[in-house]
Amino acid sequence: MKRNSRLSLALHTLSHMAGDPERVRTSADIADHAGTNPVVVRRVLGRLREAGLLTSEKGHAGGWRLAKDPDGITLADVYVALDESLIASEEEAHASECSVEHALHRRVAGVMRDIEQSLIDRLRAMTITEICSPKDKADTA
Amino acid sequence: MKRNSRLSLALHTLSHMAGDPERVRTSADIADHAGTNPVVVRRVLGRLREAGLLTSEKGHAGGWRLAKDPDGITLADVYVALDESLIASEEEAHASECSVEHALHRRVAGVMRDIEQSLIDRLRAMTITEICSPKDKADTA
DNA sequence: GGCATACGTAACAATTGGTGTTGCATTCGT
DNA sequence: ACGAATGCAACACCAATTGTTACGTATGCC
Numbered sequence: 001m002k003r004n005s006r007l008s009l010a011l012h013t014l015s016h017m018a019g020d021p022e023r024v025r026t027s028a029d030i031a032d033h034a035g036t037n038p039v040v041v042r043r044v045l046g047r048l049r050e051a052g053l054l055t056s057e058k059g060h061a062g063g064w065r066l067a068k069d070p071d072g073i074t075l076a077d078v079y080v081a082l083d084e085s086l087i088a089s090e091e092e093a094h095a096s097e098c099s100v101e102h103a104l105h106r107r108v109a110g111v112m113r114d115i116e117q118s119l120i121d122r123l124r125a126m127t128i129t130e131i132c133s134p135k136d137k138a139d140t141a
Numbered sequence: 142m143k144r145n146s147r148l149s150l151a152l153h154t155l156s157h158m159a160g161d162p163e164r165v166r167t168s169a170d171i172a173d174h175a176g177t178n179p180v181v182v183r184r185v186l187g188r189l190r191e192a193g194l195l196t197s198e199k200g201h202a203g204g205w206r207l208a209k210d211p212d213g214i215t216l217a218d219v220y221v222a223l224d225e226s227l228i229a230s231e232e233e234a235h236a237s238e239c240s241v242e243h244a245l246h247r248r249v250a251g252v253m254r255d256i257e258q259s260l261i262d263r264l265r266a267m268t269i270t271e272i273c274s275p276k277d278k279a280d281t282a
Numbered sequence: 283g284g285c286a287t288a289c290g291t292a293a294c295a296a297t298t299g300g301t302g303t304t305g306c307a308t309t310c311g312t
Numbered sequence: 313a314c315g316a317a318t319g320c321a322a323c324a325c326c327a328a329t330t331g332t333t334a335c336g337t338a339t340g341c342c
Contacts, residue, residue: 011249035300039194058318059310108152118263131252199289200339
């Protein structure tokens with residue numbers, strides 16, 4: 001697969017879980033549904049657990065479950081939980097000759113931060129539940 | 142450097158050019174300002190030329206110049222010219238067992254496409270000129 | 283015409299990030 | 313005690329990006 005499969009996997013799993021919030025699912029089950037590996041699932045879902053979106057239990061009847069009402073989980077929560085980033089924070093020294101260059105560099109970085117913040121704001125307007133039952137979007141779009 | 146330096150380099154160069162649109166700049170000059178390599182500059186700027194944002198001329202007094210008024214170049218133009226993509230179009234077969242899984246997969250893919258479209262719409266609202274002289278944004282943000 | 287300049291492009295090494303996989307420790311329930 | 317599940321580390325593999333060198337080609341100046 002390519003990059004961004006983490007976000008895809010997370011969204012897929014969460015919206016799948018939203019369909020039956022009581023059910024506990026194992027990494028193996030989820031991996032089977034998503035066509036990947038249990039370890040990969042635990043890696044991705046572990047970040048969502050750190051962010052308080054999921055809970056996991058070890059042991060015999062263990063597995064994964066939603067930690068919150070799926071209506072209360074926005075795509076922004078998932079995005080930031082996975083540490084996704086457009087701008088990749090390339091804040092090296094650069095140390096150009098003139099300060100004009102340096103100011104322009106900071107300007108570009110600031111613009112990219114603004115753009116990413118707009119993206120997060122946009123993601124915050126959509127919940128996991130809306131993935132399962134879209135409001136007005138065409139589902140084949 | 143890391144990923145996404147293409148977009149950063151393109152924005153940096155374009156906004157720098159917008160400050161003096163008549164001047165012709167060589168790849169070596171641009172690379173020197175951006176702290177990278179002339180070949181890398183030509184690679185990135187070549188895509189912008191294919192998109193009609195820049196012109197390049199070979200030979201003795203050759204170099205790069207803006208092909209359009211910087212007011213007419215939006216960040217969306219740059220983004221699509223560079224083939225940047227959030228979703229990475231992971232449209233493999235997947236061939237899951239049940240059709241419910243398949244429908245959910247398409248749903249997630251549709252959502253990610255919507256998100257990316259929203260991002261492009263947001264990028265379309267900002268021009269190269271606005272990088273140099275931001276309207277109401279804090280320049281140190 | 284000859285020559286320096288600058289783009290265009292191919293080829294390659296090095297680095298990075300992501301994914302898949304194996305293995306093992308740990309924890310929980312029966 | 314045993315099986316089942318997560319947690320985590322280590323590793324190989326693959327793809328994308330970047331940096332670099334080299335060469336071809338076009339352009340303008342002498």
